Amino acid sequence: MSDTGSLEALVQALRRLPGVGLKSAQRMAFHLLQHDRPGAQVLARALGQAIDRVGHCERCHTFTEEPVCAICRDERRDATRLCVLETPADQAALERTGAFNGLYFVLMGRLSPLDGVGPGDIGMRPLLDRACDGVVQEVILATSFTAEGEATAHALTEALRRRGVRVTRLARGVPVGSELEYVDLGTIAHALADRR
């Protein structure tokens, strides 16, 4: 309909969100316009503000509103250990455990040749420079245990070892709280091989 151009434009804009198809976008637009116009305003402002303010940390590449993020600025953290992750969400998950006191390098993605994501896109070069800066003594690879995450970890391991950097990988094994019966076979096999 010609007199609902703004509605159409909103539906099309919502469809650009990952995991949102036509039906979901229509449902979202209807909800915002019919039941939550303040929410739509909040979202519009939040988008504008995030675009303006959020950039990448010069040191670890994670999202931050400062040139260098709070974790990288924290002098109490152990700069000899560098943990490599795929996304800020993964970083937040690891931070919440409270089990790691080192610094991070966030790839902001993972190697994925089919999607055209190569070593340059995940900051391979800056990571190698950082790992060889004389301060870092161990690089802990915490990329996902998916095909692409494993491939990324493999490529990084090769490149780092060639430069004589000590590389470790998060342990694979049975998740805490799970019954063996319900754990997939690949995980059990890894847990057996890596038993301690």
Add this chain to the structure above:
Amino acid sequence: MSDTGSLEALVQALRRLPGVGLKSAQRMAFHLLQHDRPGAQVLARALGQAIDRVGHCERCHTFTEEPVCAICRDERRDATRLCVLETPADQAALERTGAFNGLYFVLMGRLSPLDGVGPGDIGMRPLLDRACDGVVQEVILATSFTAEGEATAHALTEALRRRGVRVTRLARGVPVGSELEYVDLGTIAHALADRR
């Protein structure tokens, strides 16, 4: 983290969308900031524009940027038949069939006492006035065939019949292209009772 307030605000704003939880909101925010900043800008603008411009048609209550929507303004349509629907999406679906040439009344919701949606919220009063304006000869109820949609249709039928208005309901039956074996029993029972 204190230096990612704008990112946090964006994630919280995205969570207000229907069907979007914390993980989805984080994924959306990451996608927009890392891979599609133009998309974020387009969405922010589309939201602002839709809030400013999209209102409700005075006659049928659907979304429109004019006081009266294009369909209600169209003189070639048959004003003696009025089809009652729940949402503009339902209306768009019916329009796409090309099988209906009458006018619409969009409830912008359905009766749902548990959610606090009563007759006033779906425009029961304006609908009754419209149905009794002397032009409308038949009201076709096309609310959903769900519990709430049926309850809405029932309440509207009662009120309209008391005023002597002719009320019909979309036929229930076996969907086109389906094999009987895979159709639910309630639908088959209705199709049998309403056979023609």
